[in-house]
Amino acid sequence: MSEASRYVRDTLEVLLSEVLGRYTLPTGQLAPAIWHGVKPPSDDRTVTGLEVIVTQTPDLEVTPMFFRQAAVDRSYQVRLVNHGDAQISEETIAKIVHAFIDCSVSSLPASSFAPEQYVFTLNAQPILVR
Amino acid sequence: MADYSLEWRGLEIADQIQDAWVDSMLILSREFTQQISDPKWRWPNNPSPRDIVDTGQLRSSQQDDIQRDQATFSWPVEYAPYVHEGYVGIDGKTYPARPWTREAIKAKPPSEIMQRILDL
Numbered sequence: 001m002s003e004a005s006r007y008v009r010d011t012l013e014v015l016l017s018e019v020l021g022r023y024t025l026p027t028g029q030l031a032p033a034i035w036h037g038v039k040p041p042s043d044d045r046t047v048t049g050l051e052v053i054v055t056q057t058p059d060l061e062v063t064p065m066f067f068r069q070a071a072v073d074r075s076y077q078v079r080l081v082n083h084g085d086a087q088i089s090e091e092t093i094a095k096i097v098h099a100f101i102d103c104s105v106s107s108l109p110a111s112s113f114a115p116e117q118y119v120f121t122l123n124a125q126p127i128l129v130r
Numbered sequence: 131m132a133d134y135s136l137e138w139r140g141l142e143i144a145d146q147i148q149d150a151w152v153d154s155m156l157i158l159s160r161e162f163t164q165q166i167s168d169p170k171w172r173w174p175n176n177p178s179p180r181d182i183v184d185t186g187q188l189r190s191s192q193q194d195d196i197q198r199d200q201a202t203f204s205w206p207v208e209y210a211p212y213v214h215e216g217y218v219g220i221d222g223k224t225y226p227a228r229p230w231t232r233e234a235i236k237a238k239p240p241s242e243i244m245q246r247i248l249d250l
Contacts, residue, residue, distance in 0.1 A: 040224030053218070077227075081218045106215050111208060114217045119227075 021049020
């Protein structure tokens with residue numbers, strides 16, 4: 001399962017390389033602001049610009065089928081968080097939709113308690129379990 | 131030859147389908163409220179899991195507009211979409227998604243509910 005989320009992470013890193021923000025690591029080094037993990041990123045991270053959070057654990061939905069078979073639908077969540085001043089561009093959204101086609105997206109505007117963010121649900125090929 | 135006759139009461143059938151639709155939407159409406167009150171959602175602080183009621187504003191804000199051919203449910207409080215989709219706060223903390231609409235539709239699928247009502 002984590003191979004699929006790793007693919008998502010690597011694809012997004014290439015796709016968004018021009019707009020991706022930066023993490024400042026405790027050592028002072030800079031790294032692309034793309035998080036890939038089972039747990040959410042730590043609260044005390046230092047980030048500037050556009051942050052991408054890829055959830056490693058998929059949401060699963062099992063549909064029973066005939067002859068003791070089942071289809072397992074998997075979806076992965078990707079969140080774009082805008083820690084910068086400029087809005088997340090439509091072009092950035094379009095790039096992700098174009099790369100992953102079978103997906104849905106929700107937008108959360110900037111508010112008094114949260115920066116602007118978009119939440120993508122990317123659907124992977126179902127697995128047939130026999 | 132046998133004498134056959136067929137009486138097609140289409141309007142009556144359409145009425146029954148529309149009644150079943152309205153009833154299924156009323157059931158779904160109650161399920162939305164139930165899901166918001168359900169102590170099952172992951173939460174960044176203890177105790178977790180817990181419900182998402184907090185001040186009760188989200189739950190009590192629910193507005194239903196159920197017509198015979200469409201239904202709209204809304205929660206007109208600023209933070210509703212953030213609770214539903216989860217968010218990263220200005221403080222950098224990640225607040226998990228608590229998608230009560232998807233859970234309600236999973237728990238009470240309108241097409242199955244309609245089918246059960248029509249079978250009665």
